[in-house]
Every structure is written in structure tokens, then in C-alpha cells.
Amino acid sequence: MTKVPLLTTEQMKTRYPSQWLLVTEYELDASTSLRKGRVVAHSKDRDEIHRALKQHVGNLCIHFTGPVPQDTVVVFPCRE
Numbered sequence: 001m002t003k004v005p006l007l008t009t010e011q012m013k014t015r016y017p018s019q020w021l022l023v024t025e026y027e028l029d030a031s032t033s034l035r036k037g038r039v040v041a042h043s044k045d046r047d048e049i050h051r052a053l054k055q056h057v058g059n060l061c062i063h064f065t066g067p068v069p070q071d072t073v074v075v076f077p078c079r080e
Helices: 009-015 046-055
Strands: 006-008 020-028 034-043 060-064
Touching: 006 009, 009 034, 020 046, 034 046, 034 060, 046 060
Parallel strands: none
Antiparallel strands: 006 034, 020 034, 020 060
């Protein structure tokens, strides 16, 4: 089985323009923005990425490579 390549966010934007990505083995910068990771699923349909979450385990990140659509609300979960 071939391992998915590690990509920077710029490479993700080029390879998957205006798509939702499911990313594993990711690194964040100090402001918690995605720096790089391995894309395990991608789609222009956000719901497909949410369905793909069920097929993967571990720490995962959802990232959008285009401008955030106007009808999108971003929620950051808090843990105490």
C-alpha cells in the first residue's frame, strides 16, 4: 500500500483547488493554521468529507482550499 504524500497547504491548494480536504498526520503553526499534512479524502462537497470521517481513525483535520463560502459557519470545539 502506497503512503499518501505529505503536502504543504500551498501544494494542497494547487492540487485540490476550492475543495474540502480530510487531512491526517498534520502540522499546525503557532496560530493553529494548517501547515502540512496527508490528504486522505477530498471533495467539492463538504458532506462527502464528513462521511469520510467515519472511515478514518486518529487525529484528523478538515481544511478548505478556497475562500470560505458565505453560508459556512466555523465552530471551534473547546475542551476543559
